[in-house]
Amino acid sequence: MYIDSLILKSGLHMQGERTLSGIFHLLKGKKSIQTIHDARLFHLENFYGIHPTLRKDSFNLTIRVLIKSNYIVLESNHKELFYVTEMGRKWLEQQEEKIPFTYYKGLTYHGVSNVFFERLLLFIQTFANSKMKNFSFIPIVDKESITQWVKYIYKKTKATEQIILSDLYHELSYVLNQFKTTEASLFVDRITSYNYYGLSIEQLTQKYDMSVEDVRLLFEAIIHRILTIVETNKNRFRILPVFLKDISTQHFITNTAKATHQLLLKQYSIEQIAEIRGLKINTIHDHLVEISLYDRFFPIRTYVDQQTESEILAAIANLNSMKLKDIKDAVSDDISYFQIRLVLSQSQIFSKMGEIK
Amino acid sequence: MIKDIDLEVELQRYFNYPSFRTGQKEIIQDVLSEKDVLGVLPTGSGKSICYQLTAKLLEGITIVVSPLISLMEDQVKQLKATSFKEVIALNSFMEPKRRREIYRKLHKYKLIYVSPELLQQNETIVQLKKCDISLFVIDEAHCISQWGHEFRPDYLKLRDVVRELGNPTLLALSATATKTVQDDIINVLDRPNIVKHIHPMDRNNITLAVKEVSDNQEKQEVIVNILSNRRVPTLIYFSSRQTTEQLSMFLSEKLPYLRVAFYHGGMEQMDRITIQQQFMNNQLDVICCTSAFGMGINKNNIRLVIHYHFPSQIESYIQEIGRAGRDGGSSISLLLYSKSDEYIPWHMVQQELPSEDQLRSFFNLIENSKLKNNQPLNLEHISEQLEFTETQWRFLYYQLENHDMIDKNNVVLYEKERWTDAFHTINWLRRERITVKEGKIREMISWMNSNGCLRENLYRNFQTSYSPPIEQCCSNCGFSFHDWNPEQTTAVEQRGLNWEEKLKKLFLIGETNETK
Ligand SMILES: Nc1ncnc2c1ncn2[C@@H]1O[C@H](COP(=O)(O)OP(=O)(O)O)[C@@H](O)[C@H]1O
Numbered sequence: 001m002y003i004d005s006l007i008l009k010s011g012l013h014m015q016g017e018r019t020l021s022g023i024f025h026l027l028k029g030k031k032s033i034q035t036i037h038d039a040r041l042f043h044l045e046n047f048y049g050i051h052p053t054l055r056k057d058s059f060n061l062t063i064r065v066l067i068k069s070n071y072i073v074l075e076s077n078h079k080e081l082f083y084v085t086e087m088g089r090k091w092l093e094q095q096e097e098k099i100p101f102t103y104y105k106g107l108t109y110h111g112v113s114n115v116f117f118e119r120l121l122l123f124i125q126t127f128a129n130s131k132m133k134n135f136s137f138i139p140i141v142d143k144e145s146i147t148q149w150v151k152y153i154y155k156k157t158k159a160t161e162q163i164i165l166s167d168l169y170h171e172l173s174y175v176l177n178q179f180k181t182t183e184a185s186l187f188v189d190r191i192t193s194y195n196y197y198g199l200s201i202e203q204l205t206q207k208y209d210m211s212v213e214d215v216r217l218l219f220e221a222i223i224h225r226i227l228t229i230v231e232t233n234k235n236r237f238r239i240l241p242v243f244l245k246d247i248s249t250q251h252f253i254t255n256t257a258k259a260t261h262q263l264l265l266k267q268y269s270i271e272q273i274a275e276i277r278g279l280k281i282n283t284i285h286d287h288l289v290e291i292s293l294y295d296r297f298f299p300i301r302t303y304v305d306q307q308t309e310s311e312i313l314a315a316i317a318n319l320n321s322m323k324l325k326d327i328k329d330a331v332s333d334d335i336s337y338f339q340i341r342l343v344l345s346q347s348q349i350f351s352k353m354g355e356i357k
Numbered sequence: 358m359i360k361d362i363d364l365e366v367e368l369q370r371y372f373n374y375p376s377f378r379t380g381q382k383e384i385i386q387d388v389l390s391e392k393d394v395l396g397v398l399p400t401g402s403g404k405s406i407c408y409q410l411t412a413k414l415l416e417g418i419t420i421v422v423s424p425l426i427s428l429m430e431d432q433v434k435q436l437k438a439t440s441f442k443e444v445i446a447l448n449s450f451m452e453p454k455r456r457r458e459i460y461r462k463l464h465k466y467k468l469i470y471v472s473p474e475l476l477q478q479n480e481t482i483v484q485l486k487k488c489d490i491s492l493f494v495i496d497e498a499h500c501i502s503q504w505g506h507e508f509r510p511d512y513l514k515l516r517d518v519v520r521e522l523g524n525p526t527l528l529a530l531s532a533t534a535t536k537t538v539q540d541d542i543i544n545v546l547d548r549p550n551i552v553k554h555i556h557p558m559d560r561n562n563i564t565l566a567v568k569e570v571s572d573n574q575e576k577q578e579v580i581v582n583i584l585s586n587r588r589v590p591t592l593i594y595f596s597s598r599q600t601t602e603q604l605s606m607f608l609s610e611k612l613p614y615l616r617v618a619f620y621h622g623g624m625e626q627m628d629r630i631t632i633q634q635q636f637m638n639n640q641l642d643v644i645c646c647t648s649a650f651g652m653g654i655n656k657n658n659i660r661l662v663i664h665y666h667f668p669s670q671i672e673s674y675i676q677e678i679g680r681a682g683r684d685g686g687s688s689i690s691l692l693l694y695s696k697s698d699e700y701i702p703w704h705m706v707q708q709e710l711p712s713e714d715q716l717r718s719f720f721n722l723i724e725n726s727k728l729k730n731n732q733p734l735n736l737e738h739i740s741e742q743l744e745f746t747e748t749q750w751r752f753l754y755y756q757l758e759n760h761d762m763i764d765k766n767n768v769v770l771y772e773k774e775r776w777t778d779a780f781h782t783i784n785w786l787r788r789e790r791i792t793v794k795e796g797k798i799r800e801m802i803s804w805m806n807s808n809g810c811l812r813e814n815l816y817r818n819f820q821t822s823y824s825p826p827i828e829q830c831c832s833n834c835g836f837s838f839h840d841w842n843p844e845q846t847t848a849v850e851q852r853g854l855n856w857e858e859k860l861k862k863l864f865l866i867g868e869t870n871e872t873k
């Protein structure tokens with residue numbers, strides 16, 4: 001079961017620092033500052049959002065099994081905090097081989113992988129049918145945004161349809177050759193073509209004798225790896241990168257933070273934004289922290305000067321803790337929570353922390 | 358002018374069919390000459406063409422009201438696939454933004470499917486009124502009738518909608534309408550001069566079989582027996598999602614060479630399309646499904662329809678077995694039942710309508726809150742609190758509207774003098790609906806248990822006679838599965854290929870264009 005291993009693996013990074021629901025939100029990809037923050041903090045960016053269909057009840061069931069097997073223990077005075085035991089660690093080591101942990105790039109591809117895959121599927125179906133001059137087929141994907149996109153590409157490239165199909169074939173088979181045989185064939189089994197519809201998730205579970213959850217997780221991993229291969233060898237590929245174009249990752253940020261971001265880009269101050277939007281200053285602060293999580297060019301110096309940052313960093317190192325309240329108590333009174341959160345949200349700091357721990 | 362066109366030529370041009378099926382041409386001709394029409398044609402006879410072709414031929418817009426959103430969407434998909442592009446389905450699940458976009462270019466469409474609940478919204482009417490509407494189609498028109506098996510209160514308002522839209526030509530269609538229901542449709546729509554095209558619904562190529570068994574295990578044995586040496590396109594109907602999954606698993610294990618899958622409304626969209634289309638493509642042999650399957654699908658060579666649970670009315674049964682043998686080839690319908698199944702439809706009826714307790718709690722709740730403070734109550738909240746199902750709530754909501762007990766903002770209007778009366782009236786209507794439904798269940802059960810010819814009894818309420826069966830008649834007239842040797846499907850096996858070979862195949866590498 002992949003999910004057991006993913007929980008243990010994440011747990012090892014967090015050892016007693018975060019709650020079980022923290023892991024749940026991480027895997028499910030909750031769009032909250034806390035969750036993304038934690039993902040960065042504990043170097044679990046790659047697992048962020050890789051299991052969007054995870055359900056609380058099945059998660060809890062897994063946890064109960066893990067506790068029973070003595071792979072994790074709950075802290076006695078705080079039942080939500082937990083540790084991975086030595087036994088758990090040993091067991092995980094044995095699983096390491098079987099599970100494609102390294103394929104995942106959750107924070108990078110969350111929200112991208114699905115669009116990429118659906119475009120690719122519908123594209124193959126459309127071009128294969130077009131090659132066979134069959135123009136009345138039922139599209140395998142019927143989301144407006146996907147069908148519009150494929151239609152657009154189809155119109156633009158119809159003239160070279162033959163070459164495109166065969167180029168895409170060569171590119172895909174090059175990529176898939178870097179996978180284990182079962183992985184490659186799982187992926188191929190899902191493809192729909194002319195007069196042939198690929199297997200559903202349910203059918204894959206039967207063919208590969210895996211649970212629905214595992215099939216989903218493995219599939220997600222495969223797509224992340226395909227995306228990684230394509231993105232790191234852009235020059236090798238002509239067709240595959242097209243499927244990645246214009247996928248908006250903006251959806252990470254909540255809409256309300258987006259509106260604040262727009263105003264920020266127009267050089268309005270926090271106070272002005274609060275006034276224009278009729279929101280509290282605190283709310284705008286929340287938005288800024290959220291934006292800073294995604295925007296690597298966030299102008300942190302506007303809000304935190306060098307000296308303040310050093311003081312906060314020193315406090316973190318001293319305390320060996322990320323708890324906001326502890327940090328606030330350890331620094332000068334004029335340093336605000338807002339400033340501490342901004343400093344915390346910078347990912348370089350997290351990698352430094354990683355070394356400390 | 359429009360009368361002079363050669364309808365066969367148009368049919369060929371737009372839909373690529375060489376000729377009309379029984380009933381289609383006459384209906385289209387009448388509608389084109391602006392006569393209102395009530396058409397009753399059996400499932401699978403091609404009712405949709407009656408308005409789809411007409412929509413192409415008429416100047417203005419054709420509106421189709423249909424109760425099932427998934428069905429509308431399937432039809433739109435299929436039309437688009439056949440190059441009928443000026444078509445759209447509107448429903449209340451659409452994002453408001455997208456709906457507004459569509460409203461802006463409404464005049465560009467020839468055929469607009471609308472869900473009945475959307476027609477209750479003023480906005481929709483305002484938008485539709487801006488268009489030139491030539492034809493108003495009411496699909497599944499039996500939903501208008503209290504006596505119909507799928508009564509939908511919101512259908513009752515269609516008369517007013519049609520009037521609002523300037524009384525365009527009306528076409529009411531149904532696959533299952535007894536004489537009583539037909540009269541009801543005409544009454545409610547207030548079109549005494551409507552032209553009726555009533556066609557018999559018996560299917561002479563379907564053999565009817567009913568088998569009583571002692572329990573579910575015996576049902577499974579029977580099914581395994583029948584399927585164990587026959588590979589034919591098969592549908593097995595269940596009353597619950599869970600059992601479709603269980604039986605699909607069971608049959609896959611027992612009959613590994615058969616390709617079995619399940620289908621129900623709870624599946625993800627992509628998986629639903631996949632399963633439907635695999636079945637269409639002969640990649641699957643057997644589908645274990647709920648009644649959600651088959652609505653939009655037109656596979657014409659289904660040879661066997663099995664009911665693992667019996668439907669709660671004869672009308673549904675006729676529709677569901679009607680999916681077999683659309684190509685005219687001989688097919689079988691087998692209904693399996695054990696005495697213990699009988700509670701299922703009774704239970705379902707309970708779920709469809711509010712209980713007396715629920716109703717009473719509702720009335721008390723409103724009254725108490727009105728007497729205490731005058732805070733308007735959130736209706737959705739109440740529905741949740743009293744654990745109404747969606748259909749239960751729809752019933753109550755409609756009744757509140759109908760008795761002017763609710764205002765535009767969904768606030769219940771409380772009048773002390775009328776309160777008890779209102780409760781009793783609605784409760785009486787509730788009981789009446791239950792009585793109708795229970796009558797339907799009894800009718801179904803009594804048919805299953807009848808000793809006489811099943812064919813004769815099945816169609817009795819719909820028509821006076823039936824055409825003689827082309828092969829075997831029914832299990833009461835001596836049919837047995839021993840004598841059934843249908844032509845088998847050949848399964849093209851993809852299994853042996855490794856992924857590289859398969860990928861090559863999927864990308865049609867080495868394949869030349871097929872230009873026919
Ligand atoms: N004149 C015709 N010739 C050939 N096929 C037809 C004709 N009219 C309808 N069909 C096909 O018959 C099938 C059933 O039609 P449909 O309108 O869905 O039936 P209904 O609504 O009466 O159950 C569809 O596949 C349709 O394309």
Ligand SMILES: [Zn+2]
Nearest residue numbers: 810830831834
């Ligand atoms: Zn008979």
